Each structure stands twice: as C-alpha cells, then as structure tokens.
Amino acid sequence: MHTTTSRVPGFRLGPRARKSVVTVHIVTSVGWLGITVANLVLVLIGMSTADPARQHAAFLAMAMVGETLLVPVSLLAFASGLVLSLGTKWGLFRYWWVAVKFVLTLIAVVLTPLASVPGLSELAEVVSAAPAGQLIDTGEYAVGLLSAGCVSTSMYLTCVLMTAFKPGGRIRKRR
Numbered sequence: 001m002h003t004t005t006s007r008v009p010g011f012r013l014g015p016r017a018r019k020s021v022v023t024v025h026i027v028t029s030v031g032w033l034g035i036t037v038a039n040l041v042l043v044l045i046g047m048s049t050a051d052p053a054r055q056h057a058a059f060l061a062m063a064m065v066g067e068t069l070l071v072p073v074s075l076l077a078f079a080s081g082l083v084l085s086l087g088t089k090w091g092l093f094r095y096w097w098v099a100v101k102f103v104l105t106l107i108a109v110v111l112t113p114l115a116s117v118p119g120l121s122e123l124a125e126v127v128s129a130a131p132a133g134q135l136i137d138t139g140e141y142a143v144g145l146l147s148a149g150c151v152s153t154s155m156y157l158t159c160v161l162m163t164a165f166k167p168g169g170r171i172r173k174r175r
Contacts, residue, residue, distance in 0.1 A: 013087035021087070025080035032073045032108075033156040039066055039120075040149035047142045052135045056127050059138065062145070063124030070112050070120075078109045096168025104155045116152075119145055 013021060039062045046058035085092040085102065093099050123141040130136045 011087055013083070018084070018088060021080050021083050025077065025084055028073050028077040028080060029156070029159070031069070032077050033153070033160070035065060035069055035073060036149055036152045036156060039145070040153060043142055043145045043149060046138065047146065050135070052133050055135055056130070056132065059123050059127045059136075059142075063120045063127075066120040067117055067124075070117055074109050074112045078105050081105060093171055095166065095170055097162040097166045099171060100168070101159045101162050104159055108152060108155055111148075116145075116148055119148065 042058040042062045046055045046062070049055050049058070081101065082092070084090070085098050090098050092102060119141060123138060123145065126138065126141060127136055
C-alpha cells in the first residue's frame, strides 16, 4: 500500500461513513453554489430594477440568506471535503484535482466571513436606512457583491468540473 502524508495514517472511512460524508458534502456544496447563484441573481435585480420596493426586497433577501447560511454551509462543505480527502484513497495532496479543489475551497471559506458576509451586512444597513419609496445608489456595495458572486460561482463551478473529470492525474512526489 502506498502511503503519503496526504492521508491520515490508520484513518479510513468505511463504506457507510463515506456515503454519509459524501452526501453531506454534495448537499452543502450544491447549497453553497445555490446561495451564491441566488445572490448573484438578486444583486443583478437590485442593480437593474427601477422599482424601489423590488430593489429593497432583492438586497434585503440577499443579506438575510447570506448572513444566515453562507458561513455554516461553507464550513460544512469544507469540513466534509477535508474528511473525504483524508479518509479515502484520494488523499489531500495525492491528485491534482483534489488539491486544486482544496485550495479553491479554502480561499472561499476564508473570504466568506471576511468579505462576503460583511459586504452583505453593509448593503442591508444602507437599504434599511433608505426611505421605502426611493431607489438606492448602492454603487460600490453592489458592484463588489456582483464581482464576488461571479468569482465565487466560477470557483465553485471549477470544483464541480474537477470532481466530474478528475483532471491532472497524480501529484508526483519530490525526491
């Protein structure tokens, strides 16, 4: 048996445990992608509508969903992926596709509470402070959230493609 530092020695998920963790990983990963795509749609609606009520609703919905779900869902997706990589034959740094997914997910997990959630909170404060019948110039907030949504969606779709196609093969050991 080939051993490597990319898998915890003696830690191997059994079939039932692996299926359970795979289920959690798929559900949370798809949920994370869904939240991100929904927020992307909502920010586009908020930026393009001429109806103040619709704009306020779109931005407040983004904040409510994002502030509530983004951090726990991202952490569950990350943790379940880490458990799968360490408890299965794939390992964490054995295959390129796993390593790339790990790095992309780690970046997203760090940026979610540091940038995305605070941006959503700030936008919600701006919207809540504005008169109900008035369109808001959300400028920098909306553009930032739009950019973050595009980058996040691209990262998550890259992870999906990595899982589906498993490109790159094995990572060669240095001698």
